[in-house]
Amino acid sequence: MHDRKYLRECPEIARQSLATRGEEFARKIDRFLEIDVERRRQQTELDELRSERNSASKEIGELMKAGRRDEAEERKGYTRTINSRIEQLEAQHGMLSDEEEDILLSLPNFPDPSIPVGPEGNQVEIKAHGDPRKFEFAARDHMELCQRLELANFEAGARISGSGFPVMHGNGAVLQRALISLMADVHVMRHGYTELRVPFMVHPRCPLGTGQLPKFGSEMYHVYVDKKLSEDEPESGPHYYLIPTAEVPVVNYYREQILEQPSLPIKFMAYSPCWRVEAGSYGKDAKGLTRLHQFEKVELVRICAPEDGLAQLEEITADAEHILEILGLAYRRIVLPSGDMAFGSAKTYDLEVWCPGEQAWREVSSASLTTDYQARRASIRYRSEPGGKPQFPHLLNASGLALPRLMIALLETYQTVDGNVVLPEVLHKYMPHTSILTPPEAGAPPMI
RNA sequence: GGAGAGUUGGCCGAGUGGUUGAAGGCGGCUGCCUGCUAAGCAGUUAUACGGUGAUAUAGCCGUAUCGAGGGUUCGAAUCCCUCACUCUCCGCCA
Numbered sequence: 001m002h003d004r005k006y007l008r009e010c011p012e013i014a015r016q017s018l019a020t021r022g023e024e025f026a027r028k029i030d031r032f033l034e035i036d037v038e039r040r041r042q043q044t045e046l047d048e049l050r051s052e053r054n055s056a057s058k059e060i061g062e063l064m065k066a067g068r069r070d071e072a073e074e075r076k077g078y079t080r081t082i083n084s085r086i087e088q089l090e091a092q093h094g095m096l097s098d099e100e101e102d103i104l105l106s107l108p109n110f111p112d113p114s115i116p117v118g119p120e121g122n123q124v125e126i127k128a129h130g131d132p133r134k135f136e137f138a139a140r141d142h143m144e145l146c147q148r149l150e151l152a153n154f155e156a157g158a159r160i161s162g163s164g165f166p167v168m169h170g171n172g173a174v175l176q177r178a179l180i181s182l183m184a185d186v187h188v189m190r191h192g193y194t195e196l197r198v199p200f201m202v203h204p205r206c207p208l209g210t211g212q213l214p215k216f217g218s219e220m221y222h223v224y225v226d227k228k229l230s231e232d233e234p235e236s237g238p239h240y241y242l243i244p245t246a247e248v249p250v251v252n253y254y255r256e257q258i259l260e261q262p263s264l265p266i267k268f269m270a271y272s273p274c275w276r277v278e279a280g281s282y283g284k285d286a287k288g289l290t291r292l293h294q295f296e297k298v299e300l301v302r303i304c305a306p307e308d309g310l311a312q313l314e315e316i317t318a319d320a321e322h323i324l325e326i327l328g329l330a331y332r333r334i335v336l337p338s339g340d341m342a343f344g345s346a347k348t349y350d351l352e353v354w355c356p357g358e359q360a361w362r363e364v365s366s367a368s369l370t371t372d373y374q375a376r377r378a379s380i381r382y383r384s385e386p387g388g389k390p391q392f393p394h395l396l397n398a399s400g401l402a403l404p405r406l407m408i409a410l411l412e413t414y415q416t417v418d419g420n421v422v423l424p425e426v427l428h429k430y431m432p433h434t435s436i437l438t439p440p441e442a443g444a445p446p447m448i
Numbered sequence: 449g450g451a452g453a454g455u456u457g458g459c460c461g462a463g464u465g466g467u468u469g470a471a472g473g474c475g476g477c478u479g480c481c482u483g484c485u486a487a488g489c490a491g492u493u494a495u496a497c498g499g500u501g502a503u504a505u506a507g508c509c510g511u512a513u514c515g516a517g518g519g520u521u522c523g524a525a526u527c528c529c530u531c532a533c534u535c536u537c538c539g540c541c542a
Contacts (some may be wrong), residue, residue, distance in 0.1 A: 004497090043498055047511040054511090057523040061466040072522080079522040203533095258495090260458065260476090383458095386476055387493065389505075 001104050001376040008036060017110040020117045020338035025107060032103045039096040042089055049086050053079055105214055109373040111338040112310070112347040122337035123350070129321065130330035132354040137417045141357030142408040143288040146172065148419050149437050150447045151411070152289065164278065164293035169447055171437050175410075175423075176296065176403055178430035180271055183298040183323050187400060191319045193269035193300060198249035200272055201240035206252040209378030211344035211370075212244060220244050221275045246272035246299035247397040251374055254303070258390050259382035265304035265312055269400070272297065289404035290362065296403040302396040305384070309369050309394035310347070317349045317367040320400040324364070326426045329409050330354040332361060344370040344377075353405065357412035362405045367398030411437075 007014050011033055018025035056079045063072040116122050146152040151172025157165040168176050187193040201223055207213040212220060221242040243249055250270050273296050289295075300319060304312045317333065324331045336348040345368035352361035372392035375381070381390035414421050421437040428435050 040498065043511080047498060051510055053522080058467070060522050064466085076522040083522080258458075390495080
């Protein structure tokens with residue numbers, strides 16, 4: 001959400017900035033400005049009328065006390081006429097305020113001037129790390145490896161829930177758990193994050209704060225208690241959203257709070273499952289573990305001083321990259337163009353890991369600086385000095401990292417000629433029972 | 449699922465129709481006093497929006513805000529209704 005004053009005072013800059021994200025926003029800003037002028041005019045008039053009513057009421061009180069009933073009655077009549085005017089104005093003012101609010105909530109963040117302008121495809125590679133492994137044999141893709149080593153069961157997942165809900169099986173499940181532990185440990189012990197364990201279903205206010213709502217409600221799973229399912233007005237009862245990322249609950253940890261002289265940056269890490277509807281994406285990267293309705297992720301969030309945002313983005317991105325580095329995976333960092341960023345982001349780096357079996361770079365992390373955009377929406381403020389003015393901090397988030405695609409890269413990179421997988425050393429202490437994934441022995445539960 | 453209690457300022461906590469934006473306390477800030485420390489005294493200390501002002505985000509004026517929404521009234525934190533949330537006890541359950 002943007003500062004009204006800024007839009008009012010620098011509409012041209014705002015228009016130009018948002019034009020890089022889509023052509024519809026200039027029109028919205030124009031409408032905002034139009035409404036804003038009229039809304040303020042009405043508010044001034046309302047304030048004056050109310051002021052008059054307040055003082056008249058006070059007078060009535062004094063007249064009553066003094067026993068001057070007739071004069072009091074006369075004043076009451078006067079206030080009643082003011083009230084009808086107030087009522088009228090309030091209705092108009094309310095409608096305008098609502099529309100203004102809707103517009104504000106539907107404007108994305110201003111892109112940082114440093115990023116490339118344009119639609120998806122205009123991203124720029126910032127750096128590359130590690131060499132994609134060369135194979136002296138035909139590298140298998142992760143589907144084949146999962147099948148052979150019995151690591152993931154897609155059919156069973158479909159039976160249980162539907163497509164996009166795989167069951168991790170045997171060593172696949174263990175490996176996933178090991179990766180979670182490894183990443184969490186590194187972020188907590190080495191990078192200094194405080195770990196949170198958060199609710200996975202959240203109050204609607206949360207995704208509004210982070211920017212998924214109101215525009216992207218259809219991309220999240222919405223949960224009602226059973227008795228509300230059949231009713232026409234689900235909004236009347238308690239309802240929740242399944243989190244599409246731990247960023248949602250973590251950012252809302254301080255929603256509507258004023259932090260008193262916090263020591264910034266605040267760094268939070270949270271592991272969680274994530275649910276995404278992914279409507280309309282069938283067929284697009286949809287095979288295997290690439291794109292799922294439910295997946296797991298370790299998420300990083302930072303809260304920092306406004307002047308520090310860009311530097312913090314570099315750090316949080318480096319924290320995510322560090323995981324790829326200790327796992328020995330080749331990756332590149334790209335900066336997303338204005339037209340391809342999440343709604344609340346001002347600048348986003350994607351980390352793409354090399355998946356040799358598919359001969360493709362796959363996004364495993366997205367690190368974003370949301371500046372004060374989420375802080376405003378979620379009303380998170382802080383005072384840098386006692387009695388100082390509350391100000392909006394900058395918020396950042398980064399996946400560190402998403403499990404399924406990390407798993408793809410890991411399996412495909414460390415496969416051997418005979419179709420096994422030799423795990424990198426850093427994982428050994430998290431999987432003491434085996435450092436080489438091989439097909440299960442006879443007697444293991446069948447994967448069908 | 450059943451029964452009850454509650455939701456007030458950074459925190460605790462008064463307050464059942466009229467100078468209550470809100471007593472009192474804690475904490476914070478400013479000053480005074482005290483030859484250390486401690487204590488004491490006085491003052492001050494919410495947020496948002498609008499206007500005015502300056503144009504460095506000071507000051508002044510107004511409005512709104514006592515969980516949310518609606519109602520009664522000239523006037524509501526205070527009365528009425530609806531909803532949300534929190535807590536306690538019982539039941540059920542990992």
